[in-house]
Amino acid sequence: MWLISLRDLQFRRRRFTIAVAATALTFAMTLLMAGFSATLHSEIRRIVDVIGADSWVVAEGTSGPFTASTVVPAATTDAVAAAPGVDRASALVLLHSAMSEPEDRDVNVIGYSSGGVGEPPVTEGRAPEETGEALVDTALEVAVGDSISVGGLQLRTVGTSDGITYYFGTPTIFVPLENAQAMAFSGQDLVTTVVTSGKPSTLPEGLEELTPTQVRVDLERPLANGTKSIDLISMLLWITAAGIIGSIIYLSALERTRDFAVLKATGAPNSALMGGLALQAIVLSITSAALAVVLAQLLAPLFPFGVEIYARAYAVLFAIAISVGLLASVAGLRRAVRVDPALAFGGP
C-alpha cells in the first residue's frame, strides 16, 4: 500500500513542498539552537583547556576564578609553587573589560606571566612578552601590529589566537600580568587565581584548590538560564514541527476518507491504511530534516555568535524528526481507522 501513499504525495506535491519547507525551517532552527547551546558549553571547555592548569587556586570561599571578584596577593604564587605536588605555578588576572579602539567591543582580559602556566595558543604572531603587548582573538578582527585601547591602556597587538571566547562569544585578549593588574586593581600586586602544573596536596591557609571541572561548572552557572531558554525554544520548535506534520497528515486523512472507505470495503486491513499514512509522515519528516541540514549550514555563518553543530546533533535531528512525524500523525491514523467502509457506497 506504500504505492498509494507515495503517489498521494506526488499528487499533492505543492502542499507537500510547502509543508516540507515550513518543517525544514523549523528543524533548521532547532539545529541552530542546538548549535548555540553547544557553543556556549564548548567555549567554556576551550578556555579552561587553553589555560591548561591542573589546579586553580583561589581565595577560600570563592566560587570560581571567572565569576567571583575575590583576589589574593601575587606573593601567594610563590607559596603555592612551593606546595607539595606542584611543579609550576603562575598567577592570572581575569577580568571583563571594554576595548575602545579600533572599535567599541566588550572583551575578556587575561593577564598572565610569560613562560608560565596559562600561556595562550598563538595562531599568528607571538605571545606577549613585555608590558604593552597583547594577543587578541581573531573575532576582534585586529591585525598583528595594530594598536588597541583596552581598559584605558594603549596596547600593541603582537599575535592572534582563534576561538578563545567565553560569556556568549565575548573575545579574549591576553596581556602581561602587570597590564591586567593596572586595568583591574590600579596596579596593586593582586591576582585572581594561581594556576598550577601538578596538583598541590596541601595549600597555605586561606586558599582553596578548584579542579578544571569545578572551574568549568562555575563558569557555566551564569549561562544556565540562557541554555534553559534555548532548550525551551527548541522544544517549542519541535512542537511547531509536529503541528505542521500532524495537520498535513490529518488533512490528508480527511481528504482521503472516501479512498480509505473504498480500500476497507475491498478488503484492505486497517494496518495497511495506517502504514500508508505513517509512511507519509516519515517521508515528510526525513525530507524536512535533510533540507534542514542544508539550511542550517547556510544560515549558521550569518549569526554573529558562533554556532557549532556537531554530527550528533544531525543524528538526533533525524531520530527526533521521525518520532515527531509518527507522533503527529496519530490523529490522522485514528481518523483512518475509524472510517466506515459503508461510506464508499455514498454518492459523489
Added chain:
Amino acid sequence: MDLVIEDLTVEYASGGYVVCPIENLSLEVSSGELVLLLGPSGCGKTTLFSVLAGILQPASGSVRFRDTVVNDLGGSALTHYRRSTVGIVFQAFNLIPSLTALENVQVPLLAAKVPRREAGPRAETLLTQVGLADRMAHRPGDLSGGQQQRVAIARALAHNPPLLLADEPTAHLDYIQVEGILRLLRELATSGRVVVVATHDERLLPLADRIVEMSPRVAARERPPEHLVLSSGDIIFKQGDPGERIYVVWNGEIELLRRREDGTNLVMERLRSGRYFGELSPIFGLPRSMTARAATNAVVTGYTVTDFRRQVGAPSMDDLILGADVRLQDEPPEAIEAMGDGH
C-alpha cells in the same frame, strides 16, 4: 442457488432514531443471473449492498453466498470474503485520484499482498478486457465518466469475484457511455457470475434476469375511505410501512411515535379531533417515518390523497406538505359517529 437471502431485516440508527430500510426480504439468485434492485433513493438498495459486502450486519435473517453465511463472518474471514468473493462497482466510481488506471486496478491485489509482478499483468489484462488498453497510464481526472466506470469495473474484477455488486452504474454517464457499461455488465453475468445492480433507472429493466422492487409502488387508485374505530393502543400504521392514505381524527387522540436507538418509542406528536396525519408518505411514496397509535379510544378515517384534498376543500399541495391547518368540510359520517359513541 448461489446467493440466498432469507427473511432479511436491516435496521440502523440515524439521528438517534431507528431506520429500517429492509424488512423481511428474501431472494434467491443463481450464477449467471443479473438481478436489478430497483427503487428510489433511500429505499435500501445501498443498505442491501452493504450487507452483501459484509460491511453491515442485519438485524435478523441471513445472507448466504454458496457455502458462506456472510453475516456469520468476522475478522480475517470477513476480510478474505471481501477480497475474494465480492467485487464492488461504487456509485461515482470512487477511483483513487492520485493513481493511474492501471494502479487503481492493482490496488485490491496489492492489498491482498499479491506481488507487483503478478498484479501488473493481471490489471493490464482486465483493463484490456474492459476496452481501456490505451488509457492505462491516465489518472481518473484525465478519463471520461464512462472510462472511469470501466476502470471501476476492472478494479472490482481484480480478484475474479463470483459476486459483483454495481451501485447505480449508469448514474453519471451519458447515453453513449451507458450502452457500453450495460453490455459489459451483461457479459459479466453471462460468464457465470452473480451480478447485482442497484439503480433507480427503469431503462435498465430489459437488462435484468430478475427485478427486485425495493420500494413497492402503491398505485394511486381510487379507493373508498377507510373508517377505523380504534381502542386505546391500536396501531393504525407502523414506521417503515408503505403509505397509502392520509388520516383524519374525528374523535379521541392519536399519538405519533418514532423508534429510538435504545429501542424505546418517543411520542413526537399527539393529535386531537379535527387534525390529520400521515400526509407526506402517500404524497411522496415514502415509507411511514413514524408509527401512528390510538392514545385513547378514537375514530379516524383514511383517505387517498385525492379524496383528502376533496374533503378539505382542495388545499394546495404546498399547504399539505407544509402541514398547514386545514378546515374539514364534512362532518364525520353518522355511522362513524355512532360507532364512536358506542365505544
